Amino acid sequence: MGSKIRTTIERYVELVGAGSADDVVSLYAADATVEDPVGTPVRKGHDAIREFYELLVPLERETTLHPETVRIAGNSAAFMFTVVTTVNDQRFVLTPIDVMEFDDDGKITGMRALWSQDDMRVDTE
Amino acid sequence: MGSKIRTTIERYVELVGAGSADDVVSLYAADATVEDPVGTPVRKGHDAIREFYELLVPLERETTLHPETVRIAGNSAAFMFTVVTTVNDQRFVLTPIDVMEFDDDGKITGMRALWSQDDMRVDTE
Numbered sequence: 001m002g003s004k005i006r007t008t009i010e011r012y013v014e015l016v017g018a019g020s021a022d023d024v025v026s027l028y029a030a031d032a033t034v035e036d037p038v039g040t041p042v043r044k045g046h047d048a049i050r051e052f053y054e055l056l057v058p059l060e061r062e063t064t065l066h067p068e069t070v071r072i073a074g075n076s077a078a079f080m081f082t083v084v085t086t087v088n089d090q091r092f093v094l095t096p097i098d099v100m101e102f103d104d105d106g107k108i109t110g111m112r113a114l115w116s117q118d119d120m121r122v123d124t125e
Numbered sequence: 126m127g128s129k130i131r132t133t134i135e136r137y138v139e140l141v142g143a144g145s146a147d148d149v150v151s152l153y154a155a156d157a158t159v160e161d162p163v164g165t166p167v168r169k170g171h172d173a174i175r176e177f178y179e180l181l182v183p184l185e186r187e188t189t190l191h192p193e194t195v196r197i198a199g200n201s202a203a204f205m206f207t208v209v210t211t212v213n214d215q216r217f218v219l220t221p222i223d224v225m226e227f228d229d230d231g232k233i234t235g236m237r238a239l240w241s242q243d244d245m246r247v248d249t250e
Contacts, residue, residue, distance in 0.1 A: 002241070039199020069194070069205065071222045071239035074164020078203060078222040078239040080194065097196045097203040099224055099239075114196035114203040114224075116127070 002072045004106030009070060012100075012108070013081045017063030021053040029107040036113035037096070060086040066095075075102050091123040127197045129231030134195060137225075137233070138206045142188030146178040154232040161238035162221070185211040191220075200227050216248040 008027055015023045025046050028034075034043045034052055043049050062084050069080040082095040096115035103109050133152055140148045150171050153159075159168045159177055168174050187209050194205040207220040221240035228234050 002243075037198040038201045069222070071241070071244060073162040073239045073241055076163045076237070076239060078224060097194070097222065097224075099203060099222075112201070114198045114201060116196070116198055118127075119196060 001075065001102075001104070001106075005072050005075075005077050005100075005102050006070065008102065008106045008108060009077060009079055009100070010065060013063045013065040016053070016056065016081075016083060017061055019057070021050045021057050024053045024057075025050045027108055028111075029103050029109045032107070032109050032111070034111045036111065037115050038112050056085070069097075075104075076100065077102070089124065093121040093123060094119060126200065126227075126229070126231075130197050130200075130202050130225075130227050131195065133227065133231045133233060134202060134204055134225070135190060138188045138190040141178070141181065141206075141208060142186055144182070146175045146182050149178045149182075150175045152233055153236075154228050154230075154234045157233055158235045159237075161236065162240050163237050181210070194222075200229075201225065202227070214249060218246040218248060219244060 012024070012027050015027065028046065028049055031045055032049060034049050036052065043052055064082045066080045071078050076099070078097055078099045080095055080097050082093065085092045094115060096113045099112045099114065100108050101110040137149070137152050140152065153171065153174055156170055157174060159174050161177065168177055189207045191205045196203050201224070203222055203224045205220055205222050207218065210217045219240060221238045224237045224239065225233050226235040
């Protein structure tokens, strides 16, 4: 189970950086939930989750998983990754901790992202 | 709210390293839950939580918060810290990701620790 979870995490970070919204959604179970960041309304199901990633995918972006932070326990995992989005020559650099739950197939059944505006760094190119 | 949460996290890591079980329990709300590691039975309430920390406090131990990993969102937080316990000249080094929920007073209402045996390093002195 741990190796399926690790594979999903690696693929998730890769697709958030370079995939389509549908690609990312394909990693989620049909009735999965997303709360990103924690404290905002929970999105439930593929359609609501797709809407969320559709905000991101048109942007110039890159992602990096920090593999030394990946922690897997039972059917859960947490990890840090960095997403850099570039808008109008400004680079927005964010490194959340994502906490995920998985089903037996390694599909994500729940994702909660922990970050706040204080964690966002803005670099001007 | 974020500063109360940060204070509780710092105090938690300090007390796990150098406090009594009662000291640690005092950071939890009365009906709080602890799942450490995730996948093991949930302990609920001060008595059950105290039993958990009473396993740790007799050991020679030290803790370090990794402040650059602290992420706070809404009434939740996640962070990495390292706990080193020494038993019979063996040092057990573990760096979990802890995910916590808090009430308005900054008391912990839920703690889930993400780690597995694969994350435990054993050094012989």
